[in-house]
Amino acid sequence: MENLFTVTVTVNGRQYERAIEPRLLLSDFLRHELGLTGTHVGCEHGVCGACTILFDGQPVRSCIMLAVQANGHEIQTVENLALDAKPENLHPLQVGFWEAHGLQCGFCTPGFLMTLLPFLEEHPDPSEEEIREAISGNLCRCTGYQNIVDAVKLAAGKMQETQAGPGGAA
Amino acid sequence: MTTRYLGKPIKRNEDPQLLTGQAQFVDDVDLPEMLHVAFKRSDYAHARIVSVDVEAAKAMPGVIAVYVAEDLGDYWQPSPLLVPPPPAQHVVFNERTAGQLAKDKVRLVGEPIAMVIARSRYLAEDAAETIFVQYEPLDPVMDLEAALAEDSALVHEGVGSNVAAHVIQEKGSYETARAEADVVVSRRMLYDRGASAPMETRGVVAHYDALSQELVVWDSTQAPIPIRNGLASMLGLSERQVRVIAPFVGGGFGPKIMMFYPEETLIPWAAIRLERPVKWIEDRREHFYATTQERSQLHDSEIALTRDGKILGMKDVFLHDTGAYIPYGLTVPLNTQCTLLGPYVVPHYYSEFRAIFTNKTIVTPYRGAGRQQGVFVMERLLDLAAKEMEMDPLELRRQNFIPPDQFPWNNEIIYQDFSELTYDSGDYEPILDKAMDMIGWEDFRENEQPRLRAEGKHVGIGLVMYVEGTGIGPYEGARVHVESSGKVTVVTGVGTQGQGHYTSFAQVVAEALGVPPEDIAVTTGDTGQFDWGTGTFASRGAVVAGSAIHAAAEMVREKAIQHAAEHLEAREEDIELADGFAQVRGSPDARVSLAELAANANPLRGAVRPGTEPGLEATAYFGPEMGATANGAHAIILEVDPETFDVKVHRYVVVHDCGTLINPLIVAGQVHGGVAQGLGNAFYEQLVYDDASGQLLNASFMDYLLPTSETVPRVEVGHEETPSPLNPLGVKGAGEAGAIPVGPAFAQAIEDALADTDIEILEIPLSPNRLFEIVRRATTET
Ligand code: FES
Ligand code: FES
Numbered sequence: 001m002e003n004l005f006t007v008t009v010t011v012n013g014r015q016y017e018r019a020i021e022p023r024l025l026l027s028d029f030l031r032h033e034l035g036l037t038g039t040h041v042g043c044e045h046g047v048c049g050a051c052t053i054l055f056d057g058q059p060v061r062s063c064i065m066l067a068v069q070a071n072g073h074e075i076q077t078v079e080n081l082a083l084d085a086k087p088e089n090l091h092p093l094q095v096g097f098w099e100a101h102g103l104q105c106g107f108c109t110p111g112f113l114m115t116l117l118p119f120l121e122e123h124p125d126p127s128e129e130e131i132r133e134a135i136s137g138n139l140c141r142c143t144g145y146q147n148i149v150d151a152v153k154l155a156a157g158k159m160q161e162t163q164a165g166p167g168g169a170a
Numbered sequence: 171m172t173t174r175y176l177g178k179p180i181k182r183n184e185d186p187q188l189l190t191g192q193a194q195f196v197d198d199v200d201l202p203e204m205l206h207v208a209f210k211r212s213d214y215a216h217a218r219i220v221s222v223d224v225e226a227a228k229a230m231p232g233v234i235a236v237y238v239a240e241d242l243g244d245y246w247q248p249s250p251l252l253v254p255p256p257p258a259q260h261v262v263f264n265e266r267t268a269g270q271l272a273k274d275k276v277r278l279v280g281e282p283i284a285m286v287i288a289r290s291r292y293l294a295e296d297a298a299e300t301i302f303v304q305y306e307p308l309d310p311v312m313d314l315e316a317a318l319a320e321d322s323a324l325v326h327e328g329v330g331s332n333v334a335a336h337v338i339q340e341k342g343s344y345e346t347a348r349a350e351a352d353v354v355v356s357r358r359m360l361y362d363r364g365a366s367a368p369m370e371t372r373g374v375v376a377h378y379d380a381l382s383q384e385l386v387v388w389d390s391t392q393a394p395i396p397i398r399n400g401l402a403s404m405l406g407l408s409e410r411q412v413r414v415i416a417p418f419v420g421g422g423f424g425p426k427i428m429m430f431y432p433e434e435t436l437i438p439w440a441a442i443r444l445e446r447p448v449k450w451i452e453d454r455r456e457h458f459y460a461t462t463q464e465r466s467q468l469h470d471s472e473i474a475l476t477r478d479g480k481i482l483g484m485k486d487v488f489l490h491d492t493g494a495y496i497p498y499g500l501t502v503p504l505n506t507q508c509t510l511l512g513p514y515v516v517p518h519y520y521s522e523f524r525a526i527f528t529n530k531t532i533v534t535p536y537r538g539a540g541r542q543q544g545v546f547v548m549e550r551l552l553d554l555a556a557k558e559m560e561m562d563p564l565e566l567r568r569q570n571f572i573p574p575d576q577f578p579w580n581n582e583i584i585y586q587d588f589s590e591l592t593y594d595s596g597d598y599e600p601i602l603d604k605a606m607d608m609i610g611w612e613d614f615r616e617n618e619q620p621r622l623r624a625e626g627k628h629v630g631i632g633l634v635m636y637v638e639g640t641g642i643g644p645y646e647g648a649r650v651h652v653e654s655s656g657k658v659t660v661v662t663g664v665g666t667q668g669q670g671h672y673t674s675f676a677q678v679v680a681e682a683l684g685v686p687p688e689d690i691a692v693t694t695g696d697t698g699q700f701d702w703g704t705g706t707f708a709s710r711g712a713v714v715a716g717s718a719i720h721a722a723a724e725m726v727r728e729k730a731i732q733h734a735a736e737h738l739e740a741r742e743e744d745i746e747l748a749d750g751f752a753q754v755r756g757s758p759d760a761r762v763s764l765a766e767l768a769a770n771a772n773p774l775r776g777a778v779r780p781g782t783e784p785g786l787e788a789t790a791y792f793g794p795e796m797g798a799t800a801n802g803a804h805a806i807i808l809e810v811d812p813e814t815f816d817v818k819v820h821r822y823v824v825v826h827d828c829g830t831l832i833n834p835l836i837v838a839g840q841v842h843g844g845v846a847q848g849l850g851n852a853f854y855e856q857l858v859y860d861d862a863s864g865q866l867l868n869a870s871f872m873d874y875l876l877p878t879s880e881t882v883p884r885v886e887v888g889h890e891e892t893p894s895p896l897n898p899l900g901v902k903g904a905g906e907a908g909a910i911p912v913g914p915a916f917a918q919a920i921e922d923a924l925a926d927t928d929i930e931i932l933e934i935p936l937s938p939n940r941l942f943e944i945v946r947r948a949t950t951e952t
Contacts, residue, residue, distance in 0.1 A: 020393040023292065023763065037198035038191015040420070042369040043454040047871035050369055077443045082321050085186040094189040098181055101835045104843060105668025106188030107369040107420025138870070141421050142668050144842035144908075145879040 006072050007071040012038065012080040022068050027051045029067035030077060038078040042139065049138035052111040053077050054150050078110035080115075092162055093117060096155025099150070104142035109140045113147060120156055124163075128153070175680040175687055176899075179835035182750050184418075184672040193418040196373035196390045197451045204375075205234055207437060207450035208294035210284040210301040211459065212276035215312075215529040215864020216323065217305035219274055224284055226300040232293035234444060236301070237285045237436075240270040245439055246270060249430045250400065253499030258584045260338035264329045266527070267497040270432040276305070277494035278327055278529055280459025280863060282432050287440055287448060296359060310864030312531040314468050314489040317526045325527035334496045339507055341582040342518035344474070347483025351474035353867060355555045356485075360933040361543045361913070363466040363491070363857040364850070366536040367876060368667070369460060370420020372461055374433050376441035383407075387414045387438050392427040395663045396704060398697040400430060401438055407830055409701070416695035422667035423847070424536040425462040433460075458869035463857060464536035466491035467543045474518075478580050479561050481570045483518030484511060486547060490540075491533060492525045498534035500525065502583070503586070505540030505639070508591045509910075510548045511581055512596040513801055514570040519583065529864050538846060538910045541638055546934060549634040549914035553921070559839065564602065564611070564635035567635055571598040578636060585639060585797065593637060593799040595892050596827065604888050605633055605803035605825040614807060628812055629820070630923025633805040636911040640800050640828070640903025646715040647702040650679055650722040652730070652786035654772060656750055656765030658683060660722075663703025664715045666696030671837040674712055677832055678899065682723035683730070684747035685764065702791070712832055712904070717792035717897040725788035733767045733786075733831045735905040776862035798894040800902040802826030804845075804915045810923045815938040815945070817853060817920065819881075825888040829902035834882040837904045838887045844908020845885045850877040851909070852916040856935040 004019040011034060018033055027044070032051070039062060046064040047170045053062045054076040081091040090098065093113055103109045112135060119134045120126070123127035126134070130147070131152045140148065187193040210227075224236040239246055248267040255263035272281045284301050288294035309323040316322055317332040325332055348354060375388040385407060391397050391414070405412070419426065433450050441448040452460060469488040475481055490503040499537040507521045556563035572579050574597040585591040604610070614631050622629045648662040660679055666672065676690035693699045694715075703715070727747060734752030735742040738760050746755050753761035768786040807821040824841050831837050854875040858867045868874045885908075894902025917931035920941070929948040933940075 020291070031197070032200065035200065036191070037195075037200075040195070040370070041197070042371075042420075043871045045454065045870055045872065048369060078189075082190050085190045085192050087186055090186060090189065095187075097189055098185045101182070101839050103185060103188055103668075104670070104839055105368070105370070105419065105421045106185070106193060107418075107668075109188055110191050113189070136880045138877045139369060139876050141367060141423070141847070141876065142843045143839060143883060144844075144846035144882050146842055146882070146884050147839060149879070157268065 005068050007068055009070045010074045012076055020067050022066065025063055026065040026067045026070055027062040028049045030062060036077050036079055040107055040110055042107065047139070048108070049115060050108050050111040052114040052138065054114055054117065057118065059118055078113055081113060092154040092158035093120065096151040096158060100147050100151035100154050102143065102148045102151030108138060108140040110136065112140070116152060120152070120159060124160055125156055175677045177831050178677070178833065180673060180677060180687055180833055181819050182670050182673040183676055183692070188418070195370060195418050195420055196375060196388045199388050199449070201376045201377055201447040203285050204268050204447040204449055205289065205444065206291040206294050207448060208286050208291060208298040209282045210298045210303070211288065211456070212272060212279055212281040212283055214276055214307055215279050215310035216308040216325070217276050218308065219272060219276060219283070219556040220304040220306055222283060223302040227286055227297040230276060230293065230297040230300060232289040233286060233297045233476045234289070235287045235440070236257050236297065237271070238283065239269065239273040242270060245404070249497050251376065251499060252429065252497055253501050255335065255500055256338060256504060256588050258339055262333070262336040263500070264334050266326050266329065266334065266495050266712065268432065268495045270436050278459065278531055280531065281494070285436055285440070312528060312530065312864060313860045313861060314491055314526050314528070315367060325529060329527070332527045333524050334492050335500055337503070338522045339583045340520050342483070344483045344485045344518045344520035347518035348474045351482050352477040353475045353555060353559055354472060354755060355551055355558055356470070356472035357551065357554065357932055358781060359469045359471060359547055359550060361546055362933070362935055363463050364421035364855045364935065365458060365463050365857060365874065366425045366688065368421025368423055368426070371454060372431065372433070372459045373451040373758045374437040375447065375449045376438040377447040378442040378445060378565050380445055383411055385412045385438055385442065387412070389414055389416055389434060390419050390426055391416050391429065391434070392422045392665050392667060393429055393704060394665050394695045394697055395701055397429055397434060398701065401435065403440065404435060404713055405442065405751050410818070413698040415698070416665035419665060419667040424539060426667065428462050428534045443766065454871065455869055458866060458874070459531055462532045462534040464539070465542065466488050467506065468532070469543070469547050471547045471551055473555055475555055479559060479566045479569050481514055481516055484510070484516050485520045487522045490523050490525045491528050491530065493528060493530045494560065495532050495534035496525065497532065502535055502540035506544040508544070508581070508583060508585050508639065509541035509637070510544030512545065512548050513572060513635050515572050515595065521583070530859060537844065538906050541906065541910045542851070542913055545636045545911045546914045549911065550917060550932065553918050564606065564633060568599065572596070572844065581689040589796050591639070592796055594796070594894050594896050596637065596799060596801050596891055598635065598801065600892055601801065601803050601825050601827060602635065605805045605889065608704055608825065608886060608888055609633065609805035609807065609823045610819060628810040630810070630919040630921065631805070631807050631919030632915040632922060633803060634911045634915045634918060635801070635803050637799055637801040638907055638910060639797040640713060644704060645791050646704065646718045647700065647789060647791040648719040648722045649700055649787065649789040650713060650719065650726045652683070652726060652764050652768040654765060654769035656763055658685050660690060660692045660701040660719060662694055662715045662719060663700050669840065670833065674832040674836055675716060678716055678719050681766065682720070682727045685750050689750070702854070712901050713798055713897055714792055714794060716832065716899055716901060718790050720789045720898055721790035721792055725790060726786055729786055729788065730764060730767055733771055737762050737767065737770070792897065794896050796896065798829060798896050798902040800826065800904065800907055802907055804911045806915045806919045808919045808923060811921060812883055815941040819849065819883040822883050822885045823888070824885055824908060825890065826907050827890040827892050828904040828907060829894040830891055830900035831889060832899070832901060834889065837889070840904050841887050841908040842885045844906060845875050845912060846882045848909040848912025849882060849916070852934055853936055854881070856937065
């Protein structure tokens with residue numbers, strides 16, 4: 001193919017080097033080049049938030065970024081939250097969603113989790129209003145949001161416990 | 171017997187996979203050598219196709235093939251009619267369904283004209299853009315009434331008009347009722363179109379293995395088994411050669427039950443022809459055109475009552491927009507006809523509708539499936555009648571409830587499952603009382619509202635009722651199997667789109683076998699595992715598939731008990747199942763694991779006793795004789811901003827009776843999500859078409875607003891449980907209840923909030939703009 005650019009990106013702590021077309025979306029790069037299909041694509045125009053990832057620690061929408069823009073940057077996707085799907089290995093945020101029934105079809109969920117991760121770091125004890133504002137850029141068609149709000153409250157409590165607990169942060 | 175797992179708010183088995191990004195959705199399927207599809211779709215709502223030039227596209231880099239209708243040969247065919255018209259007396263039905271690719275004419279924007287297959291989606295889209303279609307534009311048919319004019323353009327010339335169907339259903343004689351009535355209220359009401367907009371769009375991946383001659387299709391469908399059966403017959407394959415998998419599906423809400431979408435038959439066809447895996451994933455823009463929509467209806471309705479508020483009869487004549495084709499038959503308008511009656515005694519009923527072809531996206535059921543419109547008409551007319559008679563609107567409802575000792579109640583009209591619409595059970599007054607109580611009706615009216623009004627706030631309250639047919643036939647089936655490892659597997663044909671079937675079905679089996687639900691693996695929607703059944707629609711998963719699973723689990727239980735009795739030398743009556751063991755009641759040491767029983771039941775040598783089946787396994791089917799009717803009340807308190815006409819919902823209460831609850835956590839979640847969708851439908855979401863050009867003007871999430879976390883209120887849910895007598899679990903469907911009556915509740919509360927203006931809300935969806943216009947019109951007219 002004409003015009004391939006080589007990019008080096010660190011995703012979930014692992015370095016990848018790929019030769020890609022400059023127009024390749026970051027979301028497609030993660031999903032189809034790297035096979036990290038936990039990041040979902042709901043609209044491809046930056047509104048639904050399903051494709052949210054952490055880009056140098058900041059939540060961004062991977063569907064409105066090009067993969068070449070990630071050259072030399074660090075990315076975290078939902079796959080980085082837990083070692084595997086064993087209940088004992090889940091991140092407290094994931095456990096919060098599980099216990100509060102904060103997901104139905106689960107398609108939007110990875111985007112919510114990645115949006116909330118930095119939010120909870122900055123707001124360890126958020127109010128309902130703060131939570132609702134934090135997730136107002138993520139669309140969920142199944143839950144009506146209230147269980148997501150409850151899940152965040154639950155997770156915030158759990159994360160504080162883990163932090164205060166003997167082992168320190170998980 | 172006390173239940174151990176049924177009725178408990180158990181966490182979902184499927185969640186860890188979903189939470190870690192490991193659950194597989196259609197777009198996650200990646201196969202070596204896979205090709206990608208983009209469609210050239212119609213730019214016009216209504217036009218003749220003069221020519222299609224695909225030569226440039228074929229020459230584009232990475233393009234493997236480009237197909238137009240002619241290339242399909244005999245494979246080109248109008249999709250099968252999914253539901254035939256009902257055997258009612260006055261029914262005209264003009265069947266028109268769409269072929270996979272448009273031939274001579276396009277009838278909606280987005281109708282597929284050519285399929286491009288390339289090495290990547292990017293390349294396929296590049297090539298699709300070069301396809302040149304020469305059109306001869308025709309007038310688009312957009313407006314329901316104008317479509318009936320003599321000189322209107324015709325969506326299907328062969329039909330001779332734009333009438334897709336005409337149905338009259340009648341119970342008693344409305345004319346007689348009207349003649350006896352003291353009060354008659356009639357209005358025109360409009361319910362407009364919305365999109366179901368699941369967060370995952372549709373998608374299909376097909377892979378044909380020439381060696382094993384097997385076709386595997388991953389499809390985001392709600393109905394994998396019928397898709398398998400249809401594909402096999404269309405492609406000339408045996409049903410054994412086709413496997414359809416509906417993996418994790420990111421929301422369905424009805425439109426994913428539609429079949430066959432053109433893409434569903436084209437992608438497998440191309441995969442066979444090219445002997446390479448082929449993938450198509452709908453993008454969000456395509457979704458706004460190519461995935462079915464619903465709701466648009468125009469009603470002229472009338473209610474006749476006695477002076478003291480007894481309903482004598484109803485008359486409802488409506489136009490139903492079916493879009494450019496009518497593949498799903500009359501399910502939606504029939505639901506409207508039937509759901510309109512609600513929980514009330516309506517002695518005389520005249521209902522007539524015409525389904526109209528328009529040059530818009532095809533209409534098929536979307537969560538509620540016509541029920542919204544019926545409930546809107548009935549509840550609005552009751553409110554208006556109450557106002558006219560200066561009666562309390564809730565008192566008027568209460569007076570007309572079907573008494574609890576009158577069930578089963580036959581409404582004497584034909585329902586979507588073609589049986590007479592009969593309510594199996596219900597008790598409506600406690601539901602009304604509970605909803606009033608939960609929302610604090612009296613207190614709000616007497617204290618809070620006057621206080622807030624004195625502060626200049628425009629607050630209003632609304633409360634409406636509904637009855638919903640759920641859990642219709644024909645049947646579902648399931649197989650329950652205890653493996654020799656002790657693991658329990660359940661397979662059933664219905665697909666799942668987030669309703670928690672992996673958990674609620676596990677609970678049903680857990681109850682019978684005494685195995686914790688987390689140790690029960692449920693597989694749904696894979697025809698390679700189970701291939702009898704129809705699909706997930708009409709709130710029927712828990713009712714019909716759940717009952718089949720219950721029956722299969724009971725059969726396994728009996729087998730296990732028989733084997734255990736023999737093994738433990740005890741009487742069958744004394745055996746109980748718990749924690750993965752069969753034990754003799756009262757002597758817990760005398761026990762044997764289900765694993766061992768399963769292994770013994772499937773011996774490698776010796777003989778299985780004649781007349782018995784090997785293994786701890788059973789397959790069962792369940793077909794309800796008729797649908798189970800759920801019912802409920804929605805209550806709302808909201809505030810209208812008199813400057814911006816924005817509406818803020820302060821409280822939302824749902825009291826509903828969906829029979830026995832398998833998992834209250836899941837049912838409440840269904841209600842929350844339904845209400846959110848209902849509120850979107852009431853105030854944010856409207857598909858805006860330009861009547862002159864036929865173009866959809868808001869085909870993106872930037873312009874078509876889905877409710878967000880800042881607009882959806884908390885929903886308080888109250889459950890009543892009147893078990894359905896129609897199935898062994900006593901369940902009724904719950905999937906649609908949250909969405910159905912939101913519109914009229916919203917409308918009633920808005921009228922109440924703006925009581926000083928005397929407005930009447932006779933349309934849904936509203937918006938701040940629209941509300942402003944309605945208020946302005948009402949205040950300048952008076
Ligand atoms: S897919 Fe990126 S915001 Fe919707
Ligand atoms: S859980 Fe389905 S979209 Fe959020």
